[in-house]
Amino acid sequence: MRKKIDKMPAILDFLQSATGLVLALFIMGHILFEASILISNEMMYKVTLMFEGYYFFGERYPGIISFLAAAIFVIFIVHAGIAMRKFPASYKQYKTITKHTMRMKHEDSSLWAIQVITGFMMFFIGSVHLYIMMSQPSNIGPFASSSRVVDEFMGPLYFMLLLSVISHAFIGLYRLALKWGFMEGKNTEVSRGRFKFLMKAMIVAYIVIGLSSLAKYTYIGVTHDFSDGVRYKSETIKIGEHK
Amino acid sequence: MSEIVKGRILKINILRFDPNEPKILPHMETFEIEEAYGMTLYIVLNMIREHHDNSLMFDFVCRAGICGSCSMLVNGRPTLACRTLTSKLDENISLAPLPLFKLIKDLSIYTGEWMRYLNEHLETWIHDQEQELNVDKLEERMDPDLADEIYELDRCVECGCCVAGCGTIQMRPNFKGAVGLNKVARYHLDPRDKRTDEEYYELVGDDDGVFGCMTLLGCEDVCPKDLPLQSKIAYLRRMMIKTAIKN
Numbered sequence: 001m002r003k004k005i006d007k008m009p010a011i012l013d014f015l016q017s018a019t020g021l022v023l024a025l026f027i028m029g030h031i032l033f034e035a036s037i038l039i040s041n042e043m044m045y046k047v048t049l050m051f052e053g054y055y056f057f058g059e060r061y062p063g064i065i066s067f068l069a070a071a072i073f074v075i076f077i078v079h080a081g082i083a084m085r086k087f088p089a090s091y092k093q094y095k096t097i098t099k100h101t102m103r104m105k106h107e108d109s110s111l112w113a114i115q116v117i118t119g120f121m122m123f124f125i126g127s128v129h130l131y132i133m134m135s136q137p138s139n140i141g142p143f144a145s146s147s148r149v150v151d152e153f154m155g156p157l158y159f160m161l162l163l164s165v166i167s168h169a170f171i172g173l174y175r176l177a178l179k180w181g182f183m184e185g186k187n188t189e190v191s192r193g194r195f196k197f198l199m200k201a202m203i204v205a206y207i208v209i210g211l212s213s214l215a216k217y218t219y220i221g222v223t224h225d226f227s228d229g230v231r232y233k234s235e236t237i238k239i240g241e242h243k
Numbered sequence: 244m245s246e247i248v249k250g251r252i253l254k255i256n257i258l259r260f261d262p263n264e265p266k267i268l269p270h271m272e273t274f275e276i277e278e279a280y281g282m283t284l285y286i287v288l289n290m291i292r293e294h295h296d297n298s299l300m301f302d303f304v305c306r307a308g309i310c311g312s313c314s315m316l317v318n319g320r321p322t323l324a325c326r327t328l329t330s331k332l333d334e335n336i337s338l339a340p341l342p343l344f345k346l347i348k349d350l351s352i353y354t355g356e357w358m359r360y361l362n363e364h365l366e367t368w369i370h371d372q373e374q375e376l377n378v379d380k381l382e383e384r385m386d387p388d389l390a391d392e393i394y395e396l397d398r399c400v401e402c403g404c405c406v407a408g409c410g411t412i413q414m415r416p417n418f419k420g421a422v423g424l425n426k427v428a429r430y431h432l433d434p435r436d437k438r439t440d441e442e443y444y445e446l447v448g449d450d451d452g453v454f455g456c457m458t459l460l461g462c463e464d465v466c467p468k469d470l471p472l473q474s475k476i477a478y479l480r481r482m483m484i485k486t487a488i489k490n
């Protein structure tokens with residue numbers, strides 16, 4: 001009988017891509033939902049209520065956010081664990097790849113280096129953010145979040161997280177497409193060029209959106225009077241009357 | 244009276260080292276050559292050897308981009324010297340041997356040994372189950388499009404540029420590189436090769452094979468024969484995943 005093939009390398013490679021894809025899609029949605037603050041406080045409040053299940057169950061369940069954050073955290077850990085295999089594993093490897101990247105002056109090789117660096121950064125800053133969302137899900141809202149950004153000094157962390165996650169995610173998506181030959185045209189140079197353009201455009205767009213939202217949260221955090229707590233009191237939605 | 248147009252003076256910086264004389268450490272040496280119309284690095288190197296230093300070593304055979312002997316790092320990027328026009332470069336040109344391969348001397352490297360090992364390891368020949376050779380039997384017909392596709396991949400000249408251009412293989416020398424993966428894709432496509440998907444998986448279904456590739460695309464961007472390396476590595480990756488699902 002033929003000996004069985006070891007499927008693990010295939011599974012790991014597939015999972016690395018699949019978890020990366022899910023995380024990237026999640027981030028694309030997440031940044032947009034956060035940006036609801038740019039429309040109005042009320043809008044962001046409504047988005048928060050939606051994620052707490054208010055519009056489905058008529059009551060707020062912050063536990064849903066905890067659950068979502070935990071699920072993302074698990075995917076995040078699995079992805080980091082698998083992708084970590086690609087990190088240079090010794091000083092020698094680090095020196096080799098650095099020298100190679102410097103010498104080649106080759107865009108895609110440099111993009112990979114950015115992915116490794118931003119991936120490493122996210123080990124730490126990503127974990128902090130995810131843990132807080134998991135443990136304090138009820139403290140989300142136009143005022144609570146702003147207070148977190150300013151009074152709890154999450155601003156600088158969010159800034160770094162935004163830059164790293166956006167560049168990592170879109171470079172990752174670009175590489176995913178090429179790695180698996182997704183939507184590959186007859187002339188691969190053309191399809192690759194388009195993907196690369198899309199990647200750059202998305203990075204710029206998302207960073208602009210993300211930074212604008214962060215600026216708005218900071219503005220609210222600095223100017224709002226938090227003396228009666230961080231709860232947002234909506235004019236239109238009265239919790240409890242909706243049933 | 245026609246005026247003689249003076250060419251640029253090219254400064255050719257060459258990394259020199261002879262492993263047989265390790266006392267003389269690797270060092271850069273600069274030669275000045277006047278540029279001529281249509282000049283390639285092949286001509287430059289021969290001029291240096293003729294007029295400046297006859298101990299300079301480098302490899303050339305076909306001087307037409309066919310044999311793959313003259314691969315080297317030109318300004319840090321692997322390419323074929325005989326196909327590189329000096330007019331496309333600026334005055335300061337640095338030349339160095341490809342990394343990873345055994346250095347013979349100066350710009351001359353021993354790609355043959357590396358490639359032979361790779362070919363033996365990946366068994367890059369048609370595996371036919373037929374026991375007896377029957378010369379009278381007609382060859383199976385092949386779809387012309389498929390024949391073209393296979394021919395395209397067969398154009399690899401084993402120059403080693405994709406190996407030198409790949410960050411993965413620099414870090415992890417056991418990785419088979421684009422040249423190896425391309426060859427495996429070529430035989431996988433070929434209906435005359437009777438190896439099973441599982442046998443192919445054994446060959447490249449691990450981190451030294453297709454799953455080791457990190458899609459840096461150095462290979463694709465430096466291959467002087469413009470082989471569709473990215474697309475074929477993606478093909479192989481999908482095939483290996485399919486094989487894993489099947490089992």
Ligand code: HEM
Binds near residue numbers: 023079126165457
């Ligand atoms: C601690 C956190 C993280 C680490 C250490 C990490 C590390 C990495 C590394 C090293 C790679 C390159 C793998 C390769 O070259 O084959 C990678 C790929 C990728 N990452 Fe991450 N990453 C992290 C978080 C994230 C997040 C939050 C996202 C989404 C927003 C993401 C999306 C991707 C994608 C789409 C890829 C491409 C997948 C592939 O090549 O198969 N990663 N990650």
Ligand code: SF4
Binds near residue numbers: 398403406425466468
């Ligand atoms: S695939 Fe291209 S770069 Fe690599 S050895 Fe063959 S011809 Fe050279």
Ligand code: SF4
Binds near residue numbers: 409455473
């Ligand atoms: S795509 Fe990158 S990692 Fe893969 S073989 Fe080519 S250069 Fe190496």
Ligand code: FES
Binds near residue numbers: 302304307309325
């Ligand atoms: S001398 Fe044959 S490829 Fe350059």
